[in-house]
Amino acid sequence: MMSRRLIPASGKVRAGLIIVAFFLLLAAFGPMVAQHSPTASGPHLLQPPSAEHWMGTTQLGQDVFAQFAHGARISLAVGLIAAVVAKIISILVGVIGGYFRGLTDEALYILTAVFLVIPAMPLLIVLTGYLPSRGVESVAVVIAITSWAGSARVLRAQTLSLRRRDFVEAARATGESRWRIITSEIMPNELPLIASGFLFSVIAAILAEAGLSFLGLGSLTTTSWGSMLYFAQSSQAFLFGAWWWFVPPGLAIALIGAGLALINFGVDEYANPRLRTGKKRRDRSKGRRAQALTVAGSGLAAAETVPAGSGSAEEVAGASTSAGGRIGESALTDSGDDLDTAPAAIRHNPVAGEPVIEVRDLNVEYPTEHGVVHAVQDVSVTLHRGEILGLAGESGSGKSTLTNTITRLLRSPARVTGGSVLYHRHAGREPIDVLTLSAPALRAFRWAEISVVFQSAMNALNPVLTVYAQFDDVLRVHRPRMSARERMALARTMLEKVGIDPDRVRSYPHELSGGMKQRVAIAIALVLDPDIIIMDEPTTALDLLVQREVLDQIMSLRDEFGFAIIFTTHDLALLLEIADSVAVMRSGRLVEYGPALDVYRAPGHPYTRMLLQSLADLGAKL
Numbered sequence: 117m118m119s120r121r122l123i124p125a126s127g128k129v130r131a132g133l134i135i136v137a138f139f140l141l142l143a144a145f146g147p148m149v150a151q152h153s154p155t156a157s158g159p160h161l162l163q164p165p166s167a168e169h170w171m172g173t174t175q176l177g178q179d180v181f182a183q184f185a186h187g188a189r190i191s192l193a194v195g196l197i198a199a200v201v202a203k204i205i206s207i208l209v210g211v212i213g214g215y216f217r218g219l220t221d222e223a224l225y226i227l228t229a230v231f232l233v234i235p236a237m238p239l240l241i242v243l244t245g246y247l248p249s250r251g252v253e254s255v256a257v258v259i260a261i262t263s264w265a266g267s268a269r270v271l272r273a274q275t276l277s278l279r280r281r282d283f284v285e286a287a288r289a290t291g292e293s294r295w296r297i298i299t300s301e302i303m304p305n306e307l308p309l310i311a312s313g314f315l316f317s318v319i320a321a322i323l324a325e326a327g328l329s330f331l332g333l334g335s336l337t338t339t340s341w342g343s344m345l346y347f348a349q350s351s352q353a354f355l356f357g358a359w360w361w362f363v364p365p366g367l368a369i370a371l372i373g374a375g376l377a378l379i380n381f382g383v384d385e386y387a388n389p390r391l392r393t394g395k396k397r398r399d400r401s402k403g404r405r406a407q408a409l410t411v412a413g414s415g416l417a418a419a420e421t422v423p424a425g426s427g428s429a430e431e432v433a434g435a436s437t438s439a440g441g442r443i444g445e446s447a448l449t450d451s452g453d454d455l456d457t458a459p460a461a462i463r464h465n466p467v468a469g470e471p472v473i474e475v476r477d478l479n480v481e482y483p484t485e486h487g488v489v490h491a492v493q494d495v496s497v498t499l500h501r502g503e504i505l506g507l508a509g510e511s512g513s514g515k516s517t518l519t520n521t522i523t524r525l526l527r528s529p530a531r532v533t534g535g536s537v538l539y540h541r542h543a544g545r546e547p548i549d550v551l552t553l554s555a556p557a558l559r560a561f562r563w564a565e566i567s568v569v570f571q572s573a574m575n576a577l578n579p580v581l582t583v584y585a586q587f588d589d590v591l592r593v594h595r596p597r598m599s600a601r602e603r604m605a606l607a608r609t610m611l612e613k614v615g616i617d618p619d620r621v622r623s624y625p626h627e628l629s630g631g632m633k634q635r636v637a638i639a640i641a642l643v644l645d646p647d648i649i650i651m652d653e654p655t656t657a658l659d660l661l662v663q664r665e666v667l668d669q670i671m672s673l674r675d676e677f678g679f680a681i682i683f684t685t686h687d688l689a690l691l692l693e694i695a696d697s698v699a700v701m702r703s704g705r706l707v708e709y710g711p712a713l714d715v716y717r718a719p720g721h722p723y724t725r726m727l728l729q730s731l732a733d734l735g736a737k738l
């Protein structure tokens with residue numbers, strides 16, 4: 117039985133499909149059922165429709181139906197070939213230029229601009245004049261060459277906007293290659309534009325071919341709807357009242373145009389999962405409390421979820437919260453503002469686990485028109501296995517720049533001017549400097565060793581892919597040998613781990629509540645059992661109750677898996693509650709760093725004191 121999803125809900129789309137299907141059938145079978153050759157002359161000149169000539173005859177006695185059916189084949193072939201070629205060119209130019217930027221983009225954009233300013237029809241006439249032969253393919257290619265630019269410009273603009281979206285950043289963070297990001301993250305979101313552009317190109321190409329033929333520039337040896345119109349006009353069929361000669365091709369072109377336009381109404385319905393009807397599912401797990409972490413069934417799941425860290429998660433977590441004491445001085449110096457009056461409070465990190473990430477004397481800057489922005493200055497922090505490091509600071513203090521440096525997600529014009537980020541994969545072995553990793557090593561490192569949960573899961577999840585497809589993206593890159601069944605089983609297990617009904621694996625992001633989306637993002641971050649998860653304000657967009665549930669979930673997952681977290685937020689009260697150690701940034705510098713309890717009891721820096729005082733003024737209980 118045909119799936120319900122394949123039957124368009126809209127009557128307009130159905131009408132469009134019927135019209136286009138009719139002409140496709142005519143093109144495919146019409147020439148076979150025609151009883152005459154389209155070019156053979158007969159004794160009956162300019163006869164109206166009859167039993168022998170269903171659509172009458174031309175001035176030379178040729179059968180109009182035979183010409184019409186052969187013409188359908190030629191016109192549709194030109195339309196389809198030209199549209200496919202034009203789309204390929206516009207996707208290559210628009211999407212590649214928009215995604216890669218730089219010189220490639222500039223060169224491609226100049227090319228697009230040149231084709232945009234030259235009027236298409238005169239260019240088409242000139243190019244056709246130079247064609248050695250005017251066969252279907254060559255005419256179609258010339259039409260494509262003159263018509264790709266508008267669509268390329270639209271696709272470039274859309275790509276420029278999409279490449280900055282969180283789900284593309286998330287795909288970069290998972291280690292997906294650029295090509296895969298383009299084909300499986302960006303292009304599915306451009307499908308409505310590509311599809312409607314394609315439909316428009318088909319009708320534009322049919323019209324262009326008809327125009328060329330009408331001007332006598334088409335192939336006069338093959339019969340198209342355009343050449344029928346040309347001969348009808350030059351033989352003055354209109355004057356003779358031979359309507360059966362010119363009405364069918366003219367009407368067919370108009371009807372095909374209308375049919376494609378009607379289909380266009382349905383493009384969104386198919387390309388955008390939000391608009392699909394008839395498949396609403398009940399939000400069965402909405403409001404469901406995170407469950408104790410019972411893993412369903414598969415041995416695979418067990419194998420995939422063994423913590424990578426040294427020692428059990430409980431040991432690490434327990435150790436990480438049991439600490440005290442201050443560390444000696446580090447390379448930190450205070451910024452040159454009023455805060456200089458008090459030196460930064462530098463504390464020993466109390467966590468007993470081995471270091472997993474060591475950031476040493478890191479400096480990152482952005483050269484801008486107005487001078488260089490020193491976004492991170494001389495920052496040194498150490499994250500231990502199983503530790504939750506809370507990173508606080510006002511907007512613009514450099515938190516994202518710091519975490520993006522650790523994950524190597526910095527974008528141009530950012531440049532690291534000093535320092536290192538050392539990753540200790542195995543205790544006692546030489547650490548790896550993340551900043552010097554080659555591109556393939558970096559792709560392998562991302563997500564398998566360090567993953568990211570972005571602030572807004574709605575933006576971090578690709579809106580046109582199901583939950584399973586988003587797990588799949590990660591697993592195909594990092595576990596290429598896993599079978600589809602294993603990938604599905606793992607995705608279901610991970611959903612269950614974060615308290616979501618495993619059947620939700622087939623849902624689209626818009627079918628989930630905000631809290632569920634964030635849990636899905638956490639489950640995807642956990643799927644490769646990384647050592648470190650960067651959480652960029654993962655609960656900010658949620659209401660307080662759901663925020664609390666998600667936080668509890670994160671804490672218990674940390675206890676189970678033993679991963680370390682860098683948790684970024686503006687909310688110091690929250691950090692003091694959940695973090696083992698707290699780092700406060702201001703103007704690119706680390707002004708406070710130490711065990712959460714120490715920071716709360718004895719903040720060393722006036723800025724932290726001010727933050728804590730404002731919390732106390734608000735009546736926060738810690």
Ligand SMILES: Nc1ncnc2c1ncn2[C@@H]1O[C@H](COP(=O)(O)OP(=O)(O)OP(=O)(O)O)[C@@H](O)[C@H]1O
Nearest residue numbers: 482484489491510511512513514515516517518529
């Ligand atoms: N692409 C960029 N070009 C120029 N300057 C930038 C760029 N990105 C960030 N900056 C500057 O770097 C500094 C640190 O920014 P960053 O985004 O790291 O701060 P943040 O603490 O993460 O802020 P928020 O909490 O609002 O995300 C700011 O002064 C910001 O203006």
